Amino acid sequence: MAPENERGAGERPPIRTEVRTAGVDRKRTGRRRLGWPAVIAGLAILCVVTVTATVLRANGTLDALEQAVTETSDAEEITLGYFGNLTHGPALAGVERGFFEEALGDTELSTQVFNTGPTTIEAMNSGEVDIAFMGPNPAINSFVQSGGQSVTTVAGATSGGAQFIVSDDVAGEDDLAGRTFATPDFGGTQDVALRVWLQDRGYEVDTGSPESVSITPMPSGQAFQTFRQGSIDGFWGPQPWVTRMAQEEGGNVLVDERDLWPDGRYPTTILAVRTEFLQQHPQTVEKLLGGLEDSVDYLDTAETSEVIETLNDGMEAARTEPLEPETIAASLEAMEWTTDPMESTYPTLLENGVQAGTTQDASLDGFVDDTYINTVREQRGQEPVGGELAAAVVPSGAQGSASAGGSLGSGGRRHAA
Structure with a gap:
């Protein structure tokens, strides 16, 4: 190759090209300018990646993937x-x-x-x-x-x-208007059960009218004492309180919640x-x-x-x-x-x-x-739990169930408010 100062007039210098060999990491000695088309293409790819991540985050997929790789441990x-x-x-x-x-x-x-x-x-x-x-x-x-x-x-x-226990002066499910009953707490499982049971029988609940049934949430132990004092007419709640109300205070079981569910x-x-x-x-x-x-x-x-x-x-x-x-x-x-x-x-x-x-x-x-x-x-070699259980059908005339304090029922009649 002739020295640069010996090139003829107008002769262009050769392009320096580096051959990349597989497995060998070498740097190019020259750079090619990307130009606007390449820049635009790169931005488009970035937008696609960003949008994809946003969609995956929105539908929970990305969160699930992140959770899958989260390290877990025994708690102290x-x-x-x-x-x-x-x-x-x-x-x-x-x-x-x-x-x-x-x-x-x-x-x-x-x-x-x-x-x-x-x-x-x-x-x-x-x-x-x-x-x-x-x-x-x-x-x-x-x-x-x-x-x-x-x-x-x-x-x-x-x-x-869970049972609905009532005082001995309650004649049956047609004799609840104007009375006051307790549940363990507003929004609790027995509270919901009582409200729905009353509504399905046509009773107004907590409306203040003479025919309305009042529900006063209170802890079970307090409900027992209040029932003993005669300040409430009954209680929809858990064991052992309902059994105590029956055995010790002469209450009667108006509803055993098992009777409202398939197979009890x-x-x-x-x-x-x-x-x-x-x-x-x-x-x-x-x-x-x-x-x-x-x-x-x-x-x-x-x-x-x-x-x-x-x-x-x-x-x-x-x-x-x-x-x-x-x-x-x-x-x-x-x-x-x-x-x-x-x-x-x-x-x-x-x-x-x-x-x-x-x-x-x-x-x-x-x-x-x-x-x-x-x-x-x-x-442990045990059968798995789970499987299908038919949805509850709360019958409009659910009978009271016999228990320690006896049973009351109205033969399935629906109360007319």
């Missing part, structure tokens, strides 16, 4: 909420007999005792409680209000145990967990569910006298007055222990809440996740 501590009611028997036995503590291993267990579902949900929403036993309706309300973000139901605990099965107590906690510590939740299975197995297989003693000790630890063994025995006949969350009943429970005016209609997709409880059951 878990706070469990429950009630001092017999309908929370698996919680009482699980705490009293140490089933939860043993299943959790190195995770420290702390507990908080509540007396209503709405107050339990408030504690969960504030982060004070991680997982709690409660009735299904407060959990549904929280799920709906949060757009499906607050809680996830991971198991059942109890079916049955419906969720009275479920186990719900803060969704954020579940996402961060699924292993811990699964371990606690192992303790729940141990507790339910114990309640189902131990001698009745031992179960009664355990439940009494558990209620006393939960600051609930110990009961006579006969009272607990009668209460147990009205309940079934089960870890089945009975998922297919929730559309009806939501519909009831909407009718009662305590919640709004919404999708319940994601409200129940029985994956964890079924993993535990599979490891």
Whole structure:
């Protein structure tokens, strides 16, 4: 090649080209200018990527992908909420007999005792409680209000145990106008059940008219004392309070809620967990569910006298007055222990809440996740829970059910307000 100063006039210098060999990283010694077409193409690609990410975020796909790669771990501590009611028997036995503590291993267990579902949900929403036993309706309300973000139901605990007990001067379901009844709390599961039951029989509720039925929410223990004083005409609530009203105060069972559901099965107590906690510590939740299975197995297989003693000790630890063994025995006949969350009943429970005016209609997709409880059951060689249960049909003339205090019914007549 001739030196530059020896090139002929008008001769162009050669283009320097670098050959890139596979596996060898070399830098070009010269740069090509991109030009406007390439810049525009790059911006278009960036816009497509941005729009795609926005769409994926909007429909939840990107969140799901991010969640899938989120690192999870055992929690150092878990706070469990429950009630001092017999309908929370698996919680009482699980705490009293140490089933939860043993299943959790190195995770420290702390507990908080509540007396209503709405107050339990408030504690969960504030982060004070991680997982709690409660009735299904407060959990549904929280799920709906949060757009499906607050809680996830991971198991059942109890079916049955809720009854409508009335004073002995109530002649039947046609004799309720102008009377006052109590429920554990506004928007709670039994509160919703009573409101819907009354509305379906043509009663006005809390309108102030002479024919209206008044509902006064109050904690179950307070309702028992108020019923004893004669200040309310009845109570739709859980065990053991309704049995105590029948045995000790001469009340009568107007409605046993089992009679309003197919096969007499419906969720009275479920186990719900803060969704954020579940996402961060699924292993811990699964371990606690192992303790729940141990507790339910114990309640189902131990001698009745031992179960009664355990439940009494558990209620006393939960600051609930110990009961006579006969009272607990009668209460147990009205309940079934089960870890089945009975998922297919929730559309009806939501519909009831909407009718009662305590919640709004919404999708319940994601409200129940029985994956964890079924993993535990599979490891133990047990059949999975879940499956279909027909929606409840609340008959317009549901009969009262016999119990400790007798039974009242009106032969299916609908009250004309």
